[in-house]
Amino acid sequence: MKDIKKPEFMKAAMQARSHNAVLELLIALIVLFVGQFLVSMLQVPMMVVYLLGNADYREMMLNYSVDLQRITKILQNTPDWFILANLFLEIGLVVIFLVYCRLFERRKANTLGFRKKGCIFEYIKGLLIGAAAFIAAYAICILTGSANMNVGTITGANILYVIGFFGGYLIQGMAEEVICRGYFMVSLTRRYHVSTAVILSAVLFSLLHSSNPGISFLAYMNIFLFGIFLSLLFIRYENIWIVGAAHSMWNFLQGNVFGVQVSGMSLQPSLFESDLVGSTWINGGSFGLEGGFAVTVVLLLANALVLRGMSKHGFFVEAEPVDNPHDRAAREKRALQQGFYQGNAPGNGQNIFSQNRSQQQPGETGRNMEQEAFRPQGGEMQQAGQPEEKKGEYENMGLNPEETPWRPKEAWEQEDKKTAFDQSYFKD
16 A cells, blocks of 8 residues: 655654544644634724724614624625735734644644745745646636636725735635644644545645535535645645645635635635636636636646656655554553563663663672563562473473483483583583
8 A cells, every 4th residue: 555755844743742633633623713712802903993984883783773684794795904904814823833833742843844945935836836726727717618807997005905915815825724734734644644644634624614605515625626736735845835825826816816706705806807607617606716617627637747746756655554652652661561672662772681780789790680680579580481380490401300411311321330520511
């Protein structure tokens, strides 16, 4: 059975304690909940400003009437500045996960894929990959007649918003990659095969979009395939910069360049306007291109290309059981307690003879200490491999009871010969 070779940053993450998949998921969700709670505290003042500035909301408050449908509509139609601010606030999620890894798991940032060497080049490469992937999907919609592109009406204020959304998506895309790839997927590889971690992280990534309006089965599948694509890129280039950039550019082009809804979100200021017409199973309809078959084709092809490149660079090896260092240490401790010695045990450094010699008191010999190491609790010496009932039977040293150095074989075969101690017995 083949598996994906584990990069060095994943091996470094194995120094932290591992958990089963369910517990890893719970930890990720708890840390995410804490991060979102802290971020929401910063959103409260902005929400108050928005609601007080909304005429419908002020009217309801003045008339002491509450219409849940109107309130829901008000909350869904938040202004562009509010959406933009929320994108920037997701930097808090990145900080929360980094702090958690550092304080509770003793993991450095590099175990999440934050590699310093070549980070700028890798980020630019990721931007180009994300752009190429989305443009290919959009081209399929244009060629099939399921999308029309029009020049948008861009004002000076909208240009500033477009630039702002580019910066916001750079943060938002990286935040989702830190959660699903840098933390959750890497954490799973401490106990499971890399291929298993790739699939489970993609499942989590798709489930995090469950609350998006207009979600469909095909949209779930496409987000899952997008998660697989980003996970493979993450492993192939061994850094998180490239996948964070690819994710960010995909969202920015979709929402702020071509004017398509991003995972069901409301339309944002964009350079162009796109009319999704015809077959919604191709263009994704109200969910955006991510809910259509055009994205499915592109992502399947993209995954195939990445897998082919990984195969050429030797990323596929024979699957081996994941040997967690904490589990290994526990096994070694149990083995030593049972009287077995593993000479290549990591962290052991010496055998039981050297351990006893290190505790030797002045005047004691190494031979005495070695004997003491194998002396049973009853105080009698027991030879290895001898059953309990034969304790103490060592005078013949395993030889024929009738044959000893003091009475050689010739002595008891020839009763008339009196043979003294035979020194030749020890020549062999």
